[in-house]
Amino acid sequence: MKQSQLFTKTRKEAPKDEVSKNAQLLIRAGFIDKEMAGVYSFLPLGLRVLENIKNIIREELNAIGGQEMKMTTLQTKDVWEKTDRWREDLDDGIWFRTHLNNETELGLAFTHEEALTKIMTDHVSSYKDLPIYAYQFQTKFRNELRAKSGLLRGREFLMKDLYDFSLDEKQHKEFYEKMKGVYKNIFDKLGIGDRTYLTISNGGTFSKYSFEFQTLCDAGEDILVYDKEKGVAVNKDDFNDDVFADFNINKGDYNFIEEKSAEVGDIYTLGEKYAKAIGLTYKNEKGEEIPVYMGSYGIGVPRVMAVIAEIFSDEKGIIWPESVAPFKVHLLSLNQNEKAEEIYNKLNEEGIEVLLDDRDKKPGEKFADSDLIGIPYRIVVSSKSLEAGGVEFKKRNLEESEIISVDDLIGKLSE
């Protein structure tokens, strides 16, 4: 894409009411726009990052038999009353409520266990139908009291939620263990694997414990107690004798430290609660009606984007990991649009995604914008670089640059 065609502009200051670093950076660089606290539009660059994150997740989930679908935002109360989650006071008033013109009360889904369990009653009847792994990328609406953390805590945000429908606890547990590995792969590919910990935490209603994936991050709302060497981590809220006993943790054997972290994913055992309440059963080989055993697996997509922006940034701007960057290469033309366009075409032909800064701007402005936007590789075409034999090549996260010939560029970018 040519930057002269991109409608977004960078800005020196974020809006005054925006206090979070991730949103300040992403707004200044033109990735997002703030509609209200916790509610953000994704501008072209931001949407590209969001889609890259989705594709990494999608690929891993399809590989283990996940089936993508898309449920609805508008919800009628019947199925939620069965699980006692229609209540006004639920989670401090998490529901956004609305109504049809005929006064029928509706809610905006903040999660989809009830909706999907109900759908499955039309499609599951026999043990032969199970297991099923269904997932979606769908906007969740949560009426948060406070939303001051930018994309880290959204009132309207895109979530990947997968649900397993299993024959019994055993089949569910096998999948649950498999998902720990799948999530590890996902966070590795997203570039945050080395600072993301599988974390013991409270299990909520359905089981004593669940697991979260917590990423070390100063802006996070949680505190992680972890041993880096041994890779053992516990949410500070649950760091107690009960946990030590249940997980055979002898505190003396560990070097636990505390650090702020953000929850980027969670995996829950739901058991039979939803199936029993909503009537999702299957016939086993003996013809008995058995409730389906369930689990749920979430990742907040904009939250991952926020964590990346918080972690991978410096005083100049964002430093995107290559796997999620809006483009691989930022090609800056300093009054050399003809030569730059030649290189631009060549890179495009090779399938390398490149943003060409062909704008009529001063070099200093182009460099500053490039650092702020944070594309991994910066290539500068100037009369100086051409005299020196090629283009200036620099990684966003390194200080040094080098001159390389145009012919060597493709090879260099494939390293």
Place this chain on the structure above:
Amino acid sequence: MKQSQLFTKTRKEAPKDEVSKNAQLLIRAGFIDKEMAGVYSFLPLGLRVLENIKNIIREELNAIGGQEMKMTTLQTKDVWEKTDRWREDLDDGIWFRTHLNNETELGLAFTHEEALTKIMTDHVSSYKDLPIYAYQFQTKFRNELRAKSGLLRGREFLMKDLYDFSLDEKQHKEFYEKMKGVYKNIFDKLGIGDRTYLTISNGGTFSKYSFEFQTLCDAGEDILVYDKEKGVAVNKDDFNDDVFADFNINKGDYNFIEEKSAEVGDIYTLGEKYAKAIGLTYKNEKGEEIPVYMGSYGIGVPRVMAVIAEIFSDEKGIIWPESVAPFKVHLLSLNQNEKAEEIYNKLNEEGIEVLLDDRDKKPGEKFADSDLIGIPYRIVVSSKSLEAGGVEFKKRNLEESEIISVDDLIGKLSE
């Protein structure tokens, strides 16, 4: 994909409260699930069709410089009050309203002119910034009084909406004319081009006329007055002397007939109304502040899916055009799973999308399901077909089938 892994099942009957043909077929075939009237979930097969339609639209819009983004559902009232569209009585109460826990009133966007115009005030300042073409695929919420037409009239539905931000009427008009061609290409590729007409209709607030794209369809809510030979069409609501005069139509020269039709797209001139109300201006070369001139261009994605299902179907089920079909090939194994899987792998290697019916079902059931689901090419592997020298090959829309060798299959599918 293997059908044994697909969680959806076909069903003989649609829900009793579902009166529209498109929703009946799509529910029975397992493409969608009804949450409430006008609100449908997209199950795996349905999501595949939706994504195919989106990709056809996206390709055409990117080719003319469209920039994809994604705005928010939740809206605060300030910007909508400026255009006088926050009113409770607007379009018979089209707004769904909700509120934050602190009582701040919010609305669920039924369109996005206001939101995008406001965003553009941060990015447009000079004539050099224009024109801009921005679009999104985003869920719209419309509090329709009645919603009995399945996916033809949704209360929650995915819409492609593009907006042009132009220097003046002239630049806008040039783009507007170009978009007529773009829409024609889109509807051609979707397989409904030959029965879709560029239709003169009422222009609403901003200009005397606008154009709709109307597709001949018994389930449609409009009536099209058109001359098939000459390709001239007028919405019956606007078929009057005024139109004849303004478009130089001498009724005697035309052979107008009436037929029911569904509006699959519309293109509007918005003029300066939004820019003036919200303060979106640019500096021209003389340094004067000029309001931006706008237009909007919509396509309801599920409505297109509904129209296709209405038109391309028979008493047995749906007949998808190849461009939007969930798979290209439906491969039915009649107790020949080993041979079928061999063919399945071969087709996948060639990049041909195939649904393999490897389920433990009777042939009659497999044939009925295949006709209901409506994948364009059906290939049957049975002991009979293998004895005859290969597989049975049949197009969903034709009666006759033929036996062809497995080696000839790829060639046949590339015809």
